Amino acid sequence: MVEQVSEQVSEQASGRVAILGAGNMGGTILAGLLRAGRGPADVVVSARRPERAAELRRQHGIEVLDNVSAAAWGDTVLIAVKPRDVSGLLKEISPALRPGTLVVSLAAGQTIAALESDLPEGTPVIRVMPNTPSLVDQGMSVLSPSEHCRPEHTERAQELLSATGKVLQVPEAYQDAVTAVSGSGPAYVFYVAEAMIEAGVLLGLPRTTSTELVVQTLFGAATMLRQTGTHPSILREQVTSPGGTTAAALRLLDDQRVRGAFVSAIEAACQRSEQLSKN
Ligand SMILES: NC(=O)C1=CN([C@@H]2O[C@H](COP(=O)(O)OP(=O)(O)OC[C@H]3O[C@@H](n4cnc5c(N)ncnc54)[C@H](O)[C@@H]3O)[C@@H](O)[C@H]2O)C=CC1
Ligand SMILES: O=C(O)[C@@H]1CCC=N1
Secondary structure (H helix, E strand, O other): OOEEEEEOOOOOOOOOEEEEOOOHHHHHHHHHHHHOOOOHHHEEEEOOOHHHHHHHHHHHOOEEEOHHHHHHHOOEEEEOOOHHHHHHHHHHHHHHOOOOOEEEEOOOOOOHHHHHHOOOOOOOEEEEEOOHHHHHOOEEEEEEEOOOOOHHHHHHHHHHHHHHEEEEEOOHHHHHHHHHHHHOHHHHHHHHHHHHHHHHHHOOOOHHHHHHHHHHHHHHHHHHHHHHOOOHHHHHHHHOOOOOHHHHHHHHHHHOOHHHHHHHHHHHHHHHHHHHHHO
């Protein structure tokens, strides 16, 4: 059902790209596209605040336009504003879109049907859930094309998003779960990192030392998962010596129902994504 599409490809089939909303995600994708070799003349952004527009021009040497001019210019228009701002933005740009313009939305909980209802009939739309590790080209972007998308539209979005990491395609019905697992996922890892660093400090380690130990441990563990393809239970067993320190720690985590708390937390994120789609 889930199809792996591509990883770290970056040639420019997606034409001119207009990014509407240059916050965390919009700014991250913009920087990734430029890092991947896209010329500043092929990308524009829109920004509401003049200071942010000036900063983007200075930092990246790109054109910063208003929403309508950017949307009229782009072959692909990437929507990177907060979910509550999406509908108003689409209504604003809708009259300016040229036929065949591809609209790619990064907004959590905004369904393809809701996006289409604010766009001209037949507009190809792709719903995407990215995540912030795109900032270091290790993102996970998961896309679902609308029925108006032709294969070349999906390829365009894949090409665009693969500049900043992995890309998968899933049926739209999976998007709330995807949002809960990989969209919000980096926050869970940072939360664990914070807790481990504070624990090291509590045990008397200098903060810088504790931070270095934790960051390298998380990086090493993630790299092992990726490179060995071994199930996490087996990797955890390999660390857990009989009667040893890890078994003592894991017993406490089980007593405190930490695994169950993670499952419930990710379920809550999924439910919140479903709620957002009803607003
Ligand atoms: N931050 C994250 O980890 C992820 C965010 N997303 C989605 O990405 C979208 C953007 O999120 P963030 O970048 O975190 O938010 P953000 O608040 O950092 O960025 C949104 C940007 O849009 C601008 N903006 C708002 N209304 C606008 C308008 N009408 N025209 C032009 N610009 C406008 C804001 O000034 C701001 O710069 C959201 O829909 C979110 O659900 C998806 C996956 C991960
Ligand atoms: O917290 C949020 O709603 C967004 C979507 C996934 C990550 N950040």
